[in-house]
Amino acid sequence: MLRDVTIPLEPAEHLGGSATNDGVDGDDGSHRAVRSDAQRNHHRIVVAAREVFALQGSDASMVSIAHRAGVGAGTLYRHFPHRIDLVEAVYRVDVEELAVAAESAVRDLAPWEALRDWLDSFLRYSLGKRVFLTELRESFEKNPELKLRSRERVEQSFALVLENAQRAGVARTDIDGSDLMLLVGGMCTGPTLVGAQGERLLAMVLDGLRVTP
Amino acid sequence: MLRDVTIPLEPAEHLGGSATNDGVDGDDGSHRAVRSDAQRNHHRIVVAAREVFALQGSDASMVSIAHRAGVGAGTLYRHFPHRIDLVEAVYRVDVEELAVAAESAVRDLAPWEALRDWLDSFLRYSLGKRVFLTELRESFEKNPELKLRSRERVEQSFALVLENAQRAGVARTDIDGSDLMLLVGGMCTGPTLVGAQGERLLAMVLDGLRVTP
DNA sequence: ATATTAAGTGGACGAAGATTCCGTTTACTG
DNA sequence: CAGTAAACGGAATCTTCGTCCACTTAATAT
Numbered sequence: 027m028l029r030d031v032t033i034p035l036e037p038a039e040h041l042g043g044s045a046t047n048d049g050v051d052g053d054d055g056s057h058r059a060v061r062s063d064a065q066r067n068h069h070r071i072v073v074a075a076r077e078v079f080a081l082q083g084s085d086a087s088m089v090s091i092a093h094r095a096g097v098g099a100g101t102l103y104r105h106f107p108h109r110i111d112l113v114e115a116v117y118r119v120d121v122e123e124l125a126v127a128a129e130s131a132v133r134d135l136a137p138w139e140a141l142r143d144w145l146d147s148f149l150r151y152s153l154g155k156r157v158f159l160t161e162l163r164e165s166f167e168k169n170p171e172l173k174l175r176s177r178e179r180v181e182q183s184f185a186l187v188l189e190n191a192q193r194a195g196v197a198r199t200d201i202d203g204s205d206l207m208l209l210v211g212g213m214c215t216g217p218t219l220v221g222a223q224g225e226r227l228l229a230m231v232l233d234g235l236r237v238t239p
Numbered sequence: 240m241l242r243d244v245t246i247p248l249e250p251a252e253h254l255g256g257s258a259t260n261d262g263v264d265g266d267d268g269s270h271r272a273v274r275s276d277a278q279r280n281h282h283r284i285v286v287a288a289r290e291v292f293a294l295q296g297s298d299a300s301m302v303s304i305a306h307r308a309g310v311g312a313g314t315l316y317r318h319f320p321h322r323i324d325l326v327e328a329v330y331r332v333d334v335e336e337l338a339v340a341a342e343s344a345v346r347d348l349a350p351w352e353a354l355r356d357w358l359d360s361f362l363r364y365s366l367g368k369r370v371f372l373t374e375l376r377e378s379f380e381k382n383p384e385l386k387l388r389s390r391e392r393v394e395q396s397f398a399l400v401l402e403n404a405q406r407a408g409v410a411r412t413d414i415d416g417s418d419l420m421l422l423v424g425g426m427c428t429g430p431t432l433v434g435a436q437g438e439r440l441l442a443m444v445l446d447g448l449r450v451t452p
Numbered sequence: 453a454t455a456t457t458a459a460g461t462g463g464a465c466g467a468a469g470a471t472t473c474c475g476t477t478t479a480c481t482g
Numbered sequence: 483c484a485g486t487a488a489a490c491g492g493a494a495t496c497t498t499c500g501t502c503c504a505c506t507t508a509a510t511a512t
Contacts, residue, residue, distance in 0.1 A: 058480065062479070063478070107471095166430050208432060212427075212428065216421045218417065219421060226418060227421065233446070238446075271459070271510075275508070301499070311461060312501090313503090
């Protein structure tokens with residue numbers, strides 16, 4: 027996938043950042059366009075990072091990523107001031123897919139089935155994207171003030187499917203989306219999780235979630 | 240496997256590694272007793288670590304702990320070859336308390352109440368001992384082969400209260416102690432957990448856990 | 453007491469990684 | 483083509499982990 031869906035790029039003005047200006051020149055008009063080599067390097071770094079993360083896990087060093095991308099450390103840090111920025115760039119597409127899946131589930135399925143199916147998608151996703159969830163968790167742990175876009179996007183999806191089920195009267199109303207994300211996300215980032223175990227636990231959580239008839 | 244019941248609280252032994260020469264070796268006969276300064280330093284390091292962890296959180300450096308204990312880095316590493324060994328030593332008492340609480344709950348309460356109460360204790364404990372759970376999780380993530388005694392002790396407690404309820408027919412039988420620990424522990428190590436949220440989620444988990452009448 | 457000796461000590465040291473700094477290069481613009 | 487700001491890259495710095503080893507000391511033997 028080289029040219030992916032044009033993700034609505036945001037002004038990117040959260041703290042310190044403005045790092046992930048994704049190659050596309052926003053026609054502000056007042057300043058120069060983004061240089062072509064910068065665009066190219068940005069892309070190469072993301073690709074290299076994806077490869078290295080897949081290969082070495084989440085303890086890959088920044089310099090090794092820079093080296094594989096064929097750029098210097100300074101260049102990497104110019105584009106991604108913090109490690110988490112790079113991680114977010116790598117997994118942006120996946121997160122977007124999850125969010126879209128939540129929306130289609132809500133649109134196409136009955137409320138309870140939408141909730142169940144999307145949680146199941148999330149679970150299967152987690153099993154493959156442990157690196158991402160781990161990194162996310164760790165940066166958030168280190169600095170809870172940090173607003174992580176991908177995190178918020180996922181939280182929105184949790185809220186979407188849950189509130190949809192709550193409005194339909196099939197899910198208990200004393201918990202909210204971030205509660206549920208804490209529970210399911212926490213279990214999915216557990217280092218010991220294996221496939222069948224996740225399904226068992228998810229079934230139990232769904233039983234606890236369903237409104238008692 | 241039977242495990243030796245640790246009668247004394249502060250024998251100067253090493254954890255981890257392969258040398259599981261545990262506790263006060265009674266009649267090895269051939270070697271010297273533990274030197275008094277070694278014993279003293281062991282204790283001072285644990286005390287210093289407790290203070291530093293409480294003060295700086297889990298990202299406290301080993302050298303800063305060594306310095307506060309008034310010993311060199313080498314001494315610290317002699318006593319605690321890995322960071323997790325130190326963490327376990329610091330929180331050993333707390334873990335033991337939890338385990339004892341599980342046993343008394345099972346002894347003194349009805350099965351379901353024992354399960355509920357102990358999970359609640361675990362939750363309240365987690366809120367205060369975030370450092371411990373985080374460290375535990377991280378070392379386990381880095382090396383899943385590692386056998387961590389405190390982790391096993393907690394897992395045993397989960398299994399105890401759960402299986403007790405299952406035998407009494409009040410808890411679903413398709414999950415086991417480590418499943419439950421993954422779920423509840425995962426949620427408790429979440430960086431965003433706050434008091435009321437934990438209680439809400441725990442109530443839900445208990446609903447999902449209770450056998451449907 | 454004193455000598456012996458193995459265990460214990462502490463800080464210097466090297467590896468490794470994160471992040472910054474800055475002289476040089478390069479792609480746009482006029 | 484020249485001017486310029488942006489981007490580059492890698493050397494330099496900083497921090498922490500963990501090891502090593504020459505020296506010290508407490509327990510034991512004499």
